[in-house]
Amino acid sequence: MSDNQVVKGNPQEQELGNITVSKEVVAIIAALETIKTEGVVGITGGYRSKSTNALSRKDLAKGVEVWMKTGEAAITIPIITAYEVGIFKVAEEVQRRVKDAVCSMTGLEVLKVNVNVQGIKFKEEIKKPRKEKKEKEEKQKETEK
Template identity: 30%
Template sequence: MNENHLLDLEEQKTDLGRVEISPEVIEVIAGIAASEVEGVATMRGNFAAGVAEKLGYKNHGKGVKVDLNDEGIIVDVSVIILYGVSVPEVAKKIQQNIKQALQTMTAIELQSINVHIVGVHFEAVDGEEETK
């Protein structure tokens, strides 16, 4: 199975049909769940996501990559954290929040949630914000 396929939520046949969830929906749910964690400054997206946001489009899946394979679903999250927070604690909270959100909203079991800290955001002395 690759990420272009829709994910079958249940294999049960009912009179009502099947429920399928696209990987983009999983990305959005995971992105929102990660950004809600205290200590996360922002999600890290690609160039296209940055351009879309400057044009006024909100991309809730920014910074999230979903990989569907034979063993299950792997979620990779790239975040920029606030200066001074505990990196292991924030990363663990991100994993827990994503897992809970996906289980509650989709009943999907995850193989792994990988958190990538790609930057630190801090406020400069003169009040301007910087990200390194």
């Protein structure tokens, strides 16, 4: 199956040309909507990576799997949630947000949004990397002076 799919209409009937959307674009939309969801700590590399570490912002879409056929898509997103949240509530919110965003931005009918919760993080684990990053930035500013 091609990585690009015709989104609207029959290619022979398009007056101005074809409209196509790549799987990567759908994956990026899905990933960005997912990380905006309250309770989601990150996206993992999925089952293939065998890692439950969150991907960096530039690699987010690599964990998202997209299956497409003309005008339709199915999406699987492996996530890490915060410990203090209701996992099913967060997963359902991810499903809703991703479906709405992909549909409105691409015109594709989203058949399924599968959410695989592959890990949870405690508050301490979430705050520690942020604190370390802030300290590193402060040191870098001091050396630049």
